[in-house]
Amino acid sequence: MNENLKIYSTLNILCVEDDTNVMDIYKSMFSMLFKNVYAAYDGAEGFEVFQKEQIDIILTDYSMPVMTGLQMTQKIREIDSSIPIILLTALENLEMLRNAIDLRITSFIKKPISSKSIFSTLEFVAKSVLADRLLMQTQKEKLLYSNYQEKLTYQKENIIIKNDLQKSKTFLDFTCEVLYKPKDILSGDSYLIRKISENEYFMFLVDGMGKGISAAVTAMLCSAYVNNKIDEAIKNKNFSLPEIIEKLLEFIAPNLLEEEVVCATFLYFNGIEHTLEYAMFSMPPILCIMNDSDDVVKIKSNNSPLASYTKNINTTTLNNEKIIKMLVSSDGLNENFIQNSEEYYGTYLMQDFKDAKNLEDLEAKRTQKIFLQEDDITYMFMQRQKSSDI
Numbered sequence: 001m002n003e004n005l006k007i008y009s010t011l012n013i014l015c016v017e018d019d020t021n022v023m024d025i026y027k028s029m030f031s032m033l034f035k036n037v038y039a040a041y042d043g044a045e046g047f048e049v050f051q052k053e054q055i056d057i058i059l060t061d062y063s064m065p066v067m068t069g070l071q072m073t074q075k076i077r078e079i080d081s082s083i084p085i086i087l088l089t090a091l092e093n094l095e096m097l098r099n100a101i102d103l104r105i106t107s108f109i110k111k112p113i114s115s116k117s118i119f120s121t122l123e124f125v126a127k128s129v130l131a132d133r134l135l136m137q138t139q140k141e142k143l144l145y146s147n148y149q150e151k152l153t154y155q156k157e158n159i160i161i162k163n164d165l166q167k168s169k170t171f172l173d174f175t176c177e178v179l180y181k182p183k184d185i186l187s188g189d190s191y192l193i194r195k196i197s198e199n200e201y202f203m204f205l206v207d208g209m210g211k212g213i214s215a216a217v218t219a220m221l222c223s224a225y226v227n228n229k230i231d232e233a234i235k236n237k238n239f240s241l242p243e244i245i246e247k248l249l250e251f252i253a254p255n256l257l258e259e260e261v262v263c264a265t266f267l268y269f270n271g272i273e274h275t276l277e278y279a280m281f282s283m284p285p286i287l288c289i290m291n292d293s294d295d296v297v298k299i300k301s302n303n304s305p306l307a308s309y310t311k312n313i314n315t316t317t318l319n320n321e322k323i324i325k326m327l328v329s330s331d332g333l334n335e336n337f338i339q340n341s342e343e344y345y346g347t348y349l350m351q352d353f354k355d356a357k358n359l360e361d362l363e364a365k366r367t368q369k370i371f372l373q374e375d376d377i378t379y380m381f382m383q384r385q386k387s388s389d390i
Contacts, residue, residue, distance in 0.1 A: 007126045008033040012053065015039055016046035016060035016069060017088075026059070029115065043067030047075050055083065056129050057122070062089035062096070070096070073103045082132075084125045088113060150185040153216070157187060160224050164195040171201045172271040174326075174382045177359035181377040188215030189330050189376040190223040194230045196239050199271035202230060205378060206264040207283065207330040209305070218252075218262060225251050241268045241277050245313050253308040261305035265328055269320065276320040279313060281306050284334055284346075287353050289325040296350045326382040327353050327362075332375035339371045356381075 013034045015026040018041050030037045038053055040046035044067040046060060058076070060069040073085050087100055090111035100108070107121050165176050171193075180191065188208040196202055206222045208215035229247050233239040245266055252262065265286070268277040280286070282305040285298035302314045334346030348369060356362035359381040 007123065007130060008035075010035055011056040011126055011129060012036040012038065013057045013059060013122075014046060014049055014053070014055045016041075016043060016058065016064070016072065018042055018061065018064040022061075029118075043069055043072030046072050050076055051079075057125055058083060058085045059118075059122075060085065060087060062087055062091060070099055070103060070105075073100075073105065077103055084129060086121055086125060154182075154185045154187075157182075157190065157216070157220060160220050160227065161190060161192065162227055163191075163193045164201075165193050170385070171195070172199070172269060173385050174269075175358075175385055177381045179359055179363060179377065179379055179381075181373070183332070183373050183376050186213055186216040187376045188219050189332065189378040190219040191378055191380070192223055192227055192230070193380075194227075194234075196230070196234055196268075197237075200239065201269045201271075202239070202241075202244075203267040203269075203328065203380065204264065205283070205328060205330060205380070206262060207332075207376070207378075209261050209263065214257070214260075218256070218260065221255060222248060222252060222262060222264065239268075241266060241279065242313060242315055245279055245315075249306055249310055249313070252306065253310070256308050258308075261307045263305050263331070266315075267328065274319055274321045275317050276323070277315055277317045279303055279315045284329055284331050287327040287350060288323050289354065290322040291324045292322060294354070296354050324384045325353075327379060328382070329379035330376065332373075332377040333366075333379050336366075336370040336372070336374050338369050345370050358383075 011034055013030055013036075015023060015030070015037065017023045017026065020041070023039055023041070027037055027039065036053075038049050038055065040049045042064045043060070046058070047067070049055070050058070060072065062069040069087055069089075073087075076083065076085070081104070084106040086107045086109060087105045088109045088111060089096070106125055109117050109121055161180070163178060165171055169175055169177060176193065178191065178193070180189070182189065190206050192202070192204040194202045204223070204226050206219050208218035208222075226244060226248055229244050230239075233244070256262070261282070263282045265281070265283045266279045269275075270277070278286070278299070280299075280301035281303045282301050285300045288297045288299060289295075290297060302316050304310070334344055334349060336345040337343070338345060338348070345366060352362055352365040356365060362381060
């Protein structure tokens with residue numbers, strides 16, 4: 001087949017013409033070129049065929065009974081704003097031309113028509129259709145590939161995340177529930193919960209600054225590296241929170257972009273000494289309720305964010321025996337707009353945390369208030385078990 005004729009072989013054309021002799025000519029000319037040739041003898045019938053069949057190009061006369069070519073075009077444009085429509089007309093009416101332009105008629109062929117004028121116009125239109133189709137196919141393939149890669153990345157993220165409390169949800173005399181809810185598949189949040197020994201537990205929450213791949217890569221690098229160091233510490237029985245942080249900083253600093261920083265929370269629970277040692281790097285305050293008060297206490301960050309220029313690391317140790325309830329989160333928990341308001345959810349978080357019986361209850365309160373999720377959300381909801389539950 002001639003290369004110029006191949007362009008038609010995958011396309012369907014709808015011919016709308018009330019003159020049966022002209023329609024017979026169309027069928028004869030086009031049946032060997034197009035995949036399918038559909039015929040309609042007025043605009044109303046043409047619109048019906050358009051709705052039922054997969055049409056790529058429409059060739060229509062202007063003057064027809066029941067419904068003109070432009071009237072049909074107007075109805076089609078309400079459904080499809082881009083399908084090519086070629087209008088054949090003997091009129092040179094200025095108002096008609098304005099209407100045709102407003103309806104985005106792709107091309108005009110002036111009567112009396114010739115095979116040369118029809119084929120030159122059809123060739124131009126067909127190439128445009130195929131170019132658009134190729135572009136859409138390329139975009140579809142890119143989207144499918146991107147979705148496939150994101151799916152693999154999400155699977156990898158969940159392999160890197162380690163939660164030794166996944167099944168029991170208890171440690172020492174606390175329960176611990178975790179919500180990990182990325183805004184997108186590529187999450188800038190990551191976390192670890194590791195059992196060091198029967199009486200020692202380590203928790204890590206990292207928030208890579210920024211969005212998308214860069215933040216996700218940073219967060220996962222941090223989690224993977226810290227996880228490896230925890231494994232070594234468990235094996236060698238030499239866990240040290242400051243040492244874990246120093247080693248992470250030594251590793252991550254050369255891998256950060258010039259202006260990039262990392263926010264993170266490190267927690268070490270010692271059940272024998274009843275202590276909580278922590279280091280927080282520009283993370284939201286840890287919310288606590290103590291057994292001697294109903295007020296929510298804030299444990300604030302004691303470090304600037306981790307960066308390539310970070311030199312000093314501060315850790316703080318406190319007695320955890322009075323803590324009966326605790327919330328550790330990334331900043332995504334605060335940064336959600338309230339429905340029909342310019343307020344952030346952080347305004348209501350303390351009260352909701354105070355009233356919440358468990359993570360499920362807090363989530364119900366949060367989702368009822370927010371408009372939509374603005375960022376990755378990760379938080380750990382911990383509370384001391386009652387003596388009857390232990």
